[in-house]
Amino acid sequence: MTIMLEDVDEVVRALRTALADEQILTGRGDRYNRARVPAPFPVHRWSERVPDVVVLPTSTEQVAAVVKIANDLRVPVVPRDGGTGLTDGAVPLRGGILIDVKRMNQVHELDLVNRTVTVGTGINMLKLNEYLAPHGLFYPDDPASYPCSLVGGRIGTSGWSLIGARYGHTRDLVMSFDHVLPTGEILHVGDGIGRKVSKSSSGYQLKHLFMGHQGTLGIATRATLKLFPKPEAELSPFWAFDNYDDAYACTGALARAGVATFAGAVLFDEHKVAYLRRDDEAYIPQPTDVRALVCAVMYGWDDEVRAGGKRLFRIAKEHGARYLGDEISEGDWAARHDRYATPLHGRTKDGQVIPMSWHCEDAAINYSHVPSVTRAWHEIVADLRRRTDVFDDWGMFAYTSGSTGVDYLTEIDVGIWEQQLDDRAWGMWVDAKRAIARVALDHGGSISACHGSCREGEVDLVPEELGRGFDVMLDIKRTLDPNNIMNPGKYLLDRAYPEEG
Ligand SMILES: Cc1cc2nc3c(=O)[nH]c(=O)nc-3n(C[C@H](O)[C@H](O)[C@H](O)COP(=O)(O)OP(=O)(O)OC[C@H]3O[C@@H](n4cnc5c(N)ncnc54)[C@H](O)[C@@H]3O)c2cc1C
Incomplete structure (x- = not known):
């Protein structure tokens, strides 16, 4: 059974057998800084989620030694990379030892012939691609958190990439890794x-088991990644529409066109356009008859992107699209990694401007269900807003996950007045998250396409989504983590230990 960390000194003494003093942090600031993630939460409860010790290992062997100590002493362990995860995965719910892998950020091997790179999982994609650029190569895992999320966190969440329709997502791009159980x-x-x-039929496909587990099954320490030629051309046209229906039809047609350089298409709905116009200083104002926006992205050699682009422009025109021009298109796409850094604010029902934090709820939804899920989710947030000023609707987008356009990362962005997020408002938000997840399941979708589904509210429906698969998850957890030390309290996995009560 997992115990709370009562004797920090004993743990620190044990850790000193494996790490240097400067790799072990017990200061208040060091611990509080690693207590939360960007998703808004009731800040008056911050002190309930603080690790007791932070360690900064530099090798797989050191990570293994720390985990072994934790297992012997029955102390919780939480892996943390960039700390940008949006489902609270890296939040220590039970104190314990937080393993921060940021010092494991070396490039161990670049194999130009087989087109792979082997890295420590503490490296971020921006730094990695700066290293690869002189070789004409790139690693195309491209989340909006590209400069600040790290390879290990991408593995821990099985991340989703903005250009995944062309290059695949994290699960496709990570070929193998060392993993500490x-x-x-x-x-x-x-x-x-x-x-x-890159393709094997030997035995179980364990790689996938050790991805997307939110640190509940161990820690990835060194990964080998697939590399691609650095694309010569990028095309990212933004088109305006005077209604949602045409924009929706156009998005589907673009995704189904079978253009080989197609890397993704995203549809912004009326609420999103209204929010951008109202409250986003980076948004270049469009005429008020613009009610929806669509962007398609293509990558490849110049000649193939030109040919594919012509086809996509023709399709967009047939659906009533108005091209917004090169400057807006290139600028908006270039800003995809830093839009969330602009000062965030939202509005009360009376239009009063207030500081707000950003949060998103996401699901994997089939194309045919995107409009009805969009309507239902806006209604859930509208209902919240009728009852309190703590929440604001910042609109939705739907983004292709695959090159055939079968399912879309469907996301609603919600502004949250975090200082006002008391227990009552938090309870309302948890109920809303549960309702949002319910809509996704009722439409045959998955609760999360992107971030995972560990947070209060949404997590309640995970057993229903996975069915018998959830029982298998419990069996696996108990087998691999007999003492429930690895990131305990996540994904309802405590149910694997009924004796803990
Ligand atoms: C502005 C913004 C934009 C975002 N855009 C996207 C997006 O486009 N696509 C997307 O997929 N996500 C996105 N996210 C969410 C987040 O960036 C991803 O979930 C990312 O994969 C988390 O990586 P991280 O390094 O920050 O991991 P962390 O937050 O540190 O950890 C995430 C989870 O993985 C576990 N973990 C950490 N390190 C390891 C390890 N070495 N081995 C095993 N498990 C580990 C943690 O315990 C935790 O459960 C966004 C977040 C923000 C703030």
Whole structure:
């Protein structure tokens, strides 16, 4: 059974057998800084989620030694990379040891012939691509958190990439990795036992089991990644529409066109356009008859992007699109990694401007259900707004996940007045999150396409979504983590330990 950390000194003494003093942090600031993630939460409860010790290992062996100590002492362990995850995965719910892997950010090997790179999981994609650029190569995992999320966190969440329709998502791009199990043993998993195999039919496909587990099954320490030629051309046209229906039809037609360089299409609805016009200083104002926006993205060699682009422009025109011009298109796409850094504010029902934090709820929804999910989610947030000024609707987008346009990362952005997020408002938000997840399931979708579904409210429906698969999850958790030390309290996995009560 997992115990709360009562004797920090004993743990620190044990950690000193594996780490240097400067790798062990016990200061208040060091611990509080690693207590939360960007998703708004009731800040008056901050002190309930603080680790007791932070460690900064530099190798797989050191991570393994720390985990072994934690397992021997029955102390919780929480892996943390960039701390940008939006489902509270890196939040220590039960104190314990937080393993911050940011010092494991080396490039261990660049294999130009087989087109792979092997890195420590503490590296971010921006730095990695700066290193790769002189070789004419790039690693195309491209979340909006590109400069600040790290390879290990991408593995821990099985992340979603903005250009995934062309290059795949994190699960497709990470070929193999070293992984420390909750008992401290080291395992290598991949598409085949070799580091650089991209297709194998040997045994169970364990790589996928050790991705997207939100740190509940261990810690990835060193990963081998697939590389691509750095694209010569990028095309990212933004088109305006005077109604949602035409924009929706156009998005589907673009995704289904079968253009090889197509990397993704995104549809912004009326609420999103209204929010941008009202409250986003970076938005270049469009005429008021613009009610929806669509962007398509293409990457590749110049000649193929030109040909594919012509086809997509023709499709957009047939659907009534108005091209917004090169400057807006290139600028908006270039800003995809830093739009969330602009000062955030929202409005009360009376139009009063107030500071707000951003949060999003996401689901995987089939194309055919995107409009009805969009309507239902806006209604849930409108209902919240009728009852309190703590929440504001910042609109929705739907973004292709695959090149055939079958399902869309469907996301609603909600402004939250975090200083007013008392227990009552938090309770309302948890109910709303549960209702949002319910709509996704009722439409045959998945609660999360992107961030995971660990947070209060949404997590309640995970057993329903996974069915018998959830029982298998519990069996696996208990087998691999007999003492429930690895990121305890997440994903309802405590149910694997009924004796803990
Ligand atoms: C502005 C913004 C934009 C975003 N856009 C996107 C987007 O486009 N696509 C997307 O997928 N996500 C997006 N996210 C969410 C977030 O960036 C991703 O979930 C990302 O993969 C988290 O990486 P991280 O390094 O910050 O991980 P962390 O937040 O540190 O950890 C995430 C989870 O993985 C676990 N973990 C951490 N390190 C390891 C490890 N080495 N081994 C095993 N498990 C580990 C943690 O315990 C936690 O459960 C966005 C977030 C923000 C703030």
